[in-house]
Amino acid sequence: MMDEPLKQQTDIARAAALIADPSRARMLKCLGDGRALPAGMLADEAGVGAATASAHLAKLVEGELVTVSRQGRHRYYRLAGPDVSAALEALALIAPPLPVxxxxxxxRAxxxxxxxxxxxxxxxxxxxxxxxxxxxxxxxxxxxxVHRPEEAMRDRPASHGHDIRYELTDSGRTRLRELGVDTDRLPPRRPAVRYCVDWSEHRHHLAGGLGAALTSRLFELEWVRWGKAPRVVQVTDEGAAGLRRTLGLTLPR
Known part of the structure; x- marks a missing residue:
């Protein structure tokens, strides 16, 4: 008879300690859009020198919050996965605002x-x-x-992002297909429809495979483009018209 696998508790303190340093926190936020960025850019964003940035990044890699790859003489860093981004977003919900x-x-804010x-x-x-x-x-x-914290805590607090079951309708599949999003080809090992609680708006935004596929399509159509600062996105004039025409979304000026 095989022994059962050892059941272990998670070391929250270790992960929290990695995020707690202000310079590392700025680097992690900078990586929040999922793209790989060079060490020099992360050092500039954190306001530290190259050697200090290298030491911080080494700790984040060792702690498995960040991965690193080499391209020629440069090293590029990215978040280890969407769970790291989700944890940062969840912390942002309870964090006090930074002074401007x-x-x-x-x-930028x-x-x-x-x-x-x-x-x-x-x-x-x-x-x-x-x-x-x-x-x-x-x-x-x-x-x-609408995010209602009291309901989320009462129902299934351990299933953040899963406690509310959003579903894609049949007419919605057709609508998205016309936009160029094939909902039958979403990643099989990832929840198709999931939500995140948006830290700035305190409402839900679309995550999961569908959220990623829709975002990728909007970039392909050039309805959105990257801004100058990390994570910032800009809606083009064509995008504003397209979103209004296809989904009835009117953005504030």
Whole structure:
């Protein structure tokens, strides 16, 4: 008879200690859009020198929050996966705001609130607005998209992102197919429809395989493009018209 696998508790303190350093936290947030970035850029974002950045990144790699790959003489870092991004987003819900001490910081904060990525899907006003449009147009069903903390804690607090069952409708599949999103080809090992609680809007935005596929398609159509700062996304004029025409989403000016 084979021995049962050892049941272990998770070391939350170790993971929290890695995130707790302000410089490492800035680096992790910078990597929050899922792209691989060079060490030099992460050092600039964290406001530290190259040697200090290298030491911080080594700890994040050792702690399996970040992975590293080499391209020529440069090393590129990215988050280890969507679970790391989800953990950072969850912490942002309870974290106090950072003080704004310059116009540059104010502009970046406004841009992040307006439209950003949460790993590989859209967040901010754009992300929650898109979720609302999908619900309003009957593409998704199951909830109204409003985050109610008391309900989440009462129902299934251990299943954040799964406690509310959003479902893709048959008419929604057709609607998305017309937009160029093939819902029959979503990654099989990943939940197709999932949500994240948006830390800036305190509403749900679409995650999971469908959220990633829809976001990728919007980039392909050039309806959205990357902004100058990490994670920031901009909606093009063509994108604003297309989202209004196809999904009934009207974005604030």
């Amino acid at each position: 001490t310059s116009l540059r910081q104010s502009n 406004s841009a992040l609130h307006r439209a950003r990525t949460c790993y590989d899907h859209l967040a901010g006003q754009l992300g929650t607005g898109l979720m609302g449009a999908l619900l309003g147009q009957g593409v998704l069903t199951g909830h109204d998209g």
